[in-house]
Structures are given as C-alpha cells and as structure tokens.
Amino acid sequence: xxxxxxxxxxxLTLTMASMIANANDxxxxxxxxxxxxxxxxxxxxxxxxxxxxIKVIQDGPTDYGKLKAMVExxxxxxxxxxxxxxxxxxxxxxxxLEPLDFSIIDTxxxxxxxxxxxxxxxxxxxxxxxxxxxxLSSEPSSWEALFDLDTYPGKRALYKWPSPGVLEMALIADGxxxxxxxxxxxxxxxxxxxxxxxxxxxxxxxAQSQQLLASGEASMGMFWNGRIFSLQEDGLPVGVNWKENxxxxxxxxxxxxxxxxxxxxxxxxxxxxAQGQADFASLTAYSPINKKSEELIDSGLNAYLPTSYTSxxxxxxxxxxxKNGQEISARWxxxxxx
Amino acid sequence: MSVRIYRQKWKDxxxxxxxxxxxxxxxxxxxxxxxxxxxTQPQLGLTNFAExxxxxxxxxxxxxxxxxATLVTIFAVLLGFPLAWCITLFPKGWGRFLLNVVLLSxxxxxxARTYSWLVLLQxxxxxxxxxxxxxxxxxxxxxxxxxxxVIIGMTYIMIPFIxxxxxxxxxxxxxxxxxxxxxxGASSRTVFFKVFLxxxxxxxxxxxxxVFVMSLxxxxxxxxxxxxxxxxxxxxxxQQVQNFLNWGIASASASILIAVTLVLFYLYLKVQTESPxxxxxxx
Numbered sequence: 233x234x235x236x237x238x239x240x241x242x243x244l245t246l247t248m249a250s251m252i253a254n255a256n257d258x259x260x261x262x263x264x265x266x267x268x269x270x271x272x273x274x275x276x277x278x279x280x281x282x283x284x285x286i287k288v289i290q291d292g293p294t295d296y297g298k299l300k301a302m303v304e305x306x307x308x309x310x311x312x313x314x315x316x317x318x319x320x321x322x323x324x325x326x327x328x329l330e331p332l333d334f335s336i337i338d339t340x341x342x343x344x345x346x347x348x349x350x351x352x353x354x355x356x357x358x359x360x361x362x363x364x365x366x367x368l369s370s371e372p373s374s375w376e377a378l379f380d381l382d383t384y385p386g387k388r389a390l391y392k393w394p395s396p397g398v399l400e401m402a403l404i405a406d407g408x409x410x411x412x413x414x415x416x417x418x419x420x421x422x423x424x425x426x427x428x429x430x431x432x433x434x435x436x437x438x439a440q441s442q443q444l445l446a447s448g449e450a451s452m453g454m455f456w457n458g459r460i461f462s463l464q465e466d467g468l469p470v471g472v473n474w475k476e477n478x479x480x481x482x483x484x485x486x487x488x489x490x491x492x493x494x495x496x497x498x499x500x501x502x503x504x505x506a507q508g509q510a511d512f513a514s515l516t517a518y519s520p521i522n523k524k525s526e527e528l529i530d531s532g533l534n535a536y537l538p539t540s541y542t543s544x545x546x547x548x549x550x551x552x553x554x555k556n557g558q559e560i561s562a563r564w565x566x567x568x569x570x
Numbered sequence: 571m572s573v574r575i576y577r578q579k580w581k582d583x584x585x586x587x588x589x590x591x592x593x594x595x596x597x598x599x600x601x602x603x604x605x606x607x608x609x610t611q612p613q614l615g616l617t618n619f620a621e622x623x624x625x626x627x628x629x630x631x632x633x634x635x636x637x638x639a640t641l642v643t644i645f646a647v648l649l650g651f652p653l654a655w656c657i658t659l660f661p662k663g664w665g666r667f668l669l670n671v672v673l674l675s676x677x678x679x680x681x682a683r684t685y686s687w688l689v690l691l692q693x694x695x696x697x698x699x700x701x702x703x704x705x706x707x708x709x710x711x712x713x714x715x716x717x718x719x720v721i722i723g724m725t726y727i728m729i730p731f732i733x734x735x736x737x738x739x740x741x742x743x744x745x746x747x748x749x750x751x752x753x754x755g756a757s758s759r760t761v762f763f764k765v766f767l768x769x770x771x772x773x774x775x776x777x778x779x780x781v782f783v784m785s786l787x788x789x790x791x792x793x794x795x796x797x798x799x800x801x802x803x804x805x806x807x808x809q810q811v812q813n814f815l816n817w818g819i820a821s822a823s824a825s826i827l828i829a830v831t832l833v834l835f836y837l838y839l840k841v842q843t844e845s846p847x848x849x850x851x852x853x
Contacts (some may be wrong), residue, residue: 296809326815387693393813394797433715434798445686448694561814565806566627567636568798 258287259492261500263314265293267462268437272314272354275511276503279529286495296323299487303328308399308489311496313532314354317346317394318485321554324350330486337501345547346521351483352504353521355512357396358538358545362460365469367451374475378452378563379428380536386451389444392434394557396480396565401454404476410546420561422567425513445470461517461536474541480548481521491511513537580812608825611818618822628806632826635803638720638792639785650732650777651770653719658740659734669737676730684791687723688714691795719795724785731784732777739773779838785829802829 239455261277263269269292277288294313300323302308315323323329329350342404346353363372367386377384387455390398401417402424408417425432433450435441439461445460446468457477463470484503486496501509509520510528517536520526526539534540553560608618622628653672658666675683688697693710701707713719743766751761787806796802803823810820 245657246848295812296815297817300815300817381751395813443688447692449692558814558816561809562627565727565801565809566625569627569630569801570799 233390250289257312257495259495260291261291261312262291262294264309271512271515275515276508280502282500303488308487311490312499314482315485317481317483317550318553320351320485321551328488330488333497341522341524343521346481351485354482354484355518356479356521357518358457358479359454360457360477361473362455363452363471364445364448365471366496367448372452374428375401379405387433388428389429389433389435389441389450389453392436394561397478400478400548414523414549414552418563424434437456457538458516458518474544475482476546477541477544478547478548523559604821605825607817608821618818622822631801631803631806632779634800635786638802639782642724642728642785643720644783646695646728646732647778648711654733654736654740672730672733680790684723684794691719714795715797717800720792720800723791723795725734731780735777736773739770743769
C-alpha cells in the first residue's frame with residue numbers, strides 16, 4: 233500500500249517535471265498584426281499549445297529587413313514568420329531560410345501551388361474587384377470597368393507596393409489572356425495604368441484600403457477579399473466581383489538559424505493541417521491551402537471564400553516575381569514618380 | 571590655480587559621460603555600421619551613390635523631400651509666429667489655454683492625428699461636405715493624397731516645434747525695450763520689424779531648423795496623406811530596406827540625409843552666434 237503510494241507519487245512528480253520541461257518550450261510566431269494575426273493565434277497557436285505544450289509567443293509585424301538583419305547577424309529571434317509568397321522564394325534563393333522537414337510536415341493534402349522546399353502557404357487570398365454601391369449607379373463586372381472612368385466615375389484604390397497583382401490586373405483588363413501573362417509586358421501594363429493614373433489612390437495596408445472604400449473616397453478598386461468580407465459583415469454597402477480574381481498567398485517560413493526550429497516545424501505542420509486551415513478560414517474568409525479543410529468549414533461562408541471561385545481564378549506567378557521583382561520595382565517607382 | 575580650474579572643468583564634463591557612453595554604444599556605433607553598408611553593399615565602392623544621383627527617380631524623391639520640408643517650414647513659421655506671440659502676450663488667460671492646446675496636440679498619437687486629417691480632408695470628408703453644402707464649390711477639392719495633404723498634415727504636426735522655442739525667446743524679451751522704442755518715436759511697425767523681430771531671430775532660427783530637419787525624416791504622415799508621386803526619402807528608404815532588401819541604396823540615401831542635416835546644422839551654428847536662450851536684453 234505504502235509502496236504503491238510512493239511509486240505513484242514518484243510517477244506523478246516525474247510527469248509533472250516533464251510537463252514543466254515541455255511547457256518551457258517556447259517559440260515565436262511573427263505575422264502582420266491586426267485581425268489576421270489574431271485569427272492565426274486563435275486558430276493555430278492556442279490549440280497547438282494545448283496539444284503540444286509548446287508556448288507560442290506572438291510577435292510582429294513581419295519586417296523583411298529585420299528578418300534579413302537577424303539572419304546575417306546570427307541572432308535570430310523569430311522562429312516562424314508569415315511572409316508574402318514571392319518573398320519566400322526570394323529569401324530562399326538568398327539563403328535566408330531553413331529548409332523544411334517534410335517528415336514532420338505532411339503535404340499530401342496541400343494544394344501544390346502553395347508548397348515549396350522553404351515555405352508553405354499559410355492561407356491564400358484573392359485580389360478582387362470591389363466597389364461602393366452608393367458611389368456607382370451600375371455594378372462593374374470585370375477589371376475593364378476599373379479603367380472605364382465614364383461609366384464608373386470616381387477614384388480607384390490600388391495596392392501601392394510593387395508586388396504581384398496590379399500589373400497583372402492591368403494586363404488582363406487590356407485583354408491579355410491569363411495564361412499569357414508571364415513574362416509581364418511591363419510597357420503595356422504601365423500604358424494601361426497611365427489611362428487612369430490621375431484617378432488612382434494608393435493603399436499601403438488593409439485598414440487603409442477599407443477606409444478608402446467604405447468612405448466612398450474611392451468608388452472601386454482592387455482589394456484583399458478578406459478585408460471586403462469584414463466590411464460586408466459590418467453591413468457596409470460594398471459589392472464584390474470575383475471575375476478573374478487574382479490569387480496571392482502568404483507563406484510560413486523559418487528563418488535560417490532559428491533557435492526553436494523543431495518547435496516551429498511542428499507549429500507549421502499544425503497550422504497547415506486541415507483543421508488549422510479550416511479554423512483560420514472560418515475567422516477570416518481567406519482560403520485554406522489544405523484541400524481537406526473545405527468539408528470542415530461552415531457552408532454559409534462559401535460565398536466569401538476564394539475557394540468557391542476557382543474557375544474564375546488567375547494564379548499569380550510568385551517565382552517570376554521572386555526573380556524579377558527588383559527590376560520591376562525600379563520601373564514601378566520610375567513610373568509612379570513621373 | 572589653473573590646474574584647479576582645469577580639473578573642475580573635467581569634473582563638470584564628466585557629467586556627460588553616461589550619455590556619451592549610451593549614445594556611443596546604442597546610436598553612434600550602429601549608425602556607423604549602417605552607413606558603412608552604403609559603400610560595401612553589394613560591392614565595395616561608390617556605386618550606390620552613383621546610382622542614386624544618376625537615376626531620375628531617386629533625384630525626384632530627393633527633390634520632393636526638400637520641397638516638402640521647405641514648404642512645411644515656411645508655413646509652420648507663418649502660422650506658429652502669431653500663435654507664439656499670442657501665448658506670450660496673454661500668459662494667464664487665452665495664452666495658457668492656447669499653449670495647452672499646442673501641447674495636447676503634441677502628446678496625441680501621431681497616427682490618430684494623421685487619420686483625423688484624412689477624415690477632414692478627403693473628398694467625402696467634413697470640409698468638402700461643408701463647402702459643398704454651402705454651395706461654395708460644386709466639385710470636392712482635392713485636399714488629400716497629394717502635395718496639399720502632406721503640407722497641411724505635416725505643418726500641423728510641426729507647429730509645436732516652432733511655437734515652443736519661439737515662445738521661449740519671445741517671453742525672454744523685456745517689454746521695456748519695446749516701450750523704450752515707441753517712446754523714442756518708433757511707429758508700431760518699426761518697433762515690430764526693427765526691435766521685436768530681430769530679438770525673436772534666435773527662436774525662429776532654432777525652431778525652423780528643427781522643423782526642417784524633422785520634416786526631412788518624416789514617414790507616416792506623407793505616406794498616408796500624400797499621393798505616390800510625393801514619395802519622400804524616408805518612405806523610399808523603408809521601401810528599399812523592407813521590401814527590396816536593397817540595403818546599399820537605402821544606406822546611401824540615409825547617408826545623404828544625414829550629410830545634409832549636418833551641413834545645415836553647421837550653417838546654423840555659423841549664422842547663429844548667440845544661443846537660443848541668450849536673447850534676453852539685460853546685457
């Protein structure tokens with residue numbers, strides 16, 4: 233009796249000690265802040281910590297300059313970082329990332345568009361044509377409408393940074409077939425944008441884009457679908473057209489020399505799992521990259537998810553941008569300041 | 571005797587030691603490290619500077635930066651001067667109230683203030699709605715997402731930095747001097763231009779230098795209130811560092827910014843022999 237008690241006490245102590253040891257495992261997760269990161273915390277970090285006993289510390293916002301500085305100085309504070317897909321490819325080429333361990337991360341159900349050796353999609357979203365219903369008398373039905381200032385008056389809100397999206401949109405509006413987009417015909421894209429240049433208001437972040445559209449400052453523009461979803465949830469008079477929505481994605485990457493690499497791999501595995509992706513999608517209306525997630529998502533959300541508009545999708549070529557981004561940005565700045 | 575004075579001087583100067591150490595370790599060394607990159611990345615040499623100064627885009631950004639900083643300084647002085655004067659003239663009643671307003675605006679979050687300007691100035695904003703409601707205009711005025719927006723927003727943010735030094739030098743002016751001038755027969759115009767204004771010179775100088783230099787380095791306000799063709803150097807640097815990882819160009823631009831600031835500061839010290847606080851008239 234006494235012996236049993238004693239051994240169970242030892243067992244208990246041992247279990248507790250190992251639990252404490254596990255609970256001391258921490259890793260940092262870095263994303264863009266705002267509602268996206270909150271959703272990532274709720275859908276991924278909290279359940280993951282509960283299962284694995286690894287504490288996830290949230291940090292941010294993502295800053296490519298900081299990431300590079302950390303890797304180069306050998307003092308890497310970040311373990312898992314949410315970055316844009318084209319950056320993931322570029323950073324991999326520049327040797328800033330850890331190769332992923334596919335014995336921990338299961339990619340069988342993940343859409344191959346979002347898998348690479350150094351990063352896996354954290355979610356995907358679409359650039360969509362959205363408009364303020366109060367500012368327009370008729371509803372625009374394609375990207376061409378964005379360039380038709382007579383029928384659809386008002387300012388256009390476009391994404392400010394030279395990254396995949398705006399140039400492709402201009403080319404499609406100019407009649408280029410989606411499969412012939414790459415390599416980008418920059419002259420043609422900028423010439424098309426020239427026709428509305430004076431009517432463009434540039435947005436640099438999600439909140440700013442929402443403000444522009446909701447206030448009617450811009451009558452239409454190109455937006456991240458999740459931001460439009462949250463405007464619609466708030467009951468604002470905002471419409472979306474999904475024709476030729478442009479697919480862009482964020483990737484999760486592990487900076488080279490990350491101190492908690494193994495924990496980060498496990499967290500990456502959880503966040504790209506069917507459940508993790510489904511939970512995140514339910515909170516944000518960004519699409520899961522895991523094909524098994526769809527059945528776990530409430531069907532009411534379908535109307536807002538890019539996954540429901542796959543036949544209308546145009547995939548942006550991240551690898552093309554990773555290679556040519558620098559050159560395009562120089563042209564982009566020159567054009568903007570002209 | 572002189573040894574004692576010498577020793578005393580060193581003792582006084584040693585008070586500076588903590589701050590010199592702090593700035594040296596946490597500011598100067600990292601700064602130098604960063605600036606060195608302008609001549610080492612991607613290869614050794616002055617290619618970054620050559621590229622900066624040869625590309626019309628970069629020159630345009632530089633030009634924009636100085637244009638905005640100059641305009642903001644001019645408007646801040648024009649608006650700040652009467653405000654500082656009011657604060658000095660009525661140190662108890664309205665003056666104190668105005669001073670508190672100035673301070674309060676300085677303590678409010680920069681982002682909040684910038685977004686408030688957006689609410690006021692945008693074409694569906696308060697100002698345009700009022701003007702259109704009154705029938706003064708029938709098309710909304712383009713007040714934001716352009717140069718006008720940047721100037722309005724930044725001038726407002728810079729006003730405290732001109733009012734505080736100006737007010738300091740104005741309140742140091744002995745009112746008797748002005749009185750003496752008018753007793754000697756100077757018209758109020760002459761008193762203002764020949765006596766009062768020269769005495770405010772140091773305040774105007776230090777205030778506008780501060781505003782000018784701060785404006786050169788401003789990021790948030792121009793990024794939110796300006797159009798893209800108004801890109802200023804700080805935004806350009808952020809873009810190069812964060813988006814393109816093009817650190818050579820970024821640190822070359824930063825070096826130019828710092829060099830210009832240092833030159834201005836040197837000129838200021840040259841022109842300005844008296845220190846801002848010594849403009850009292852007792853000696």
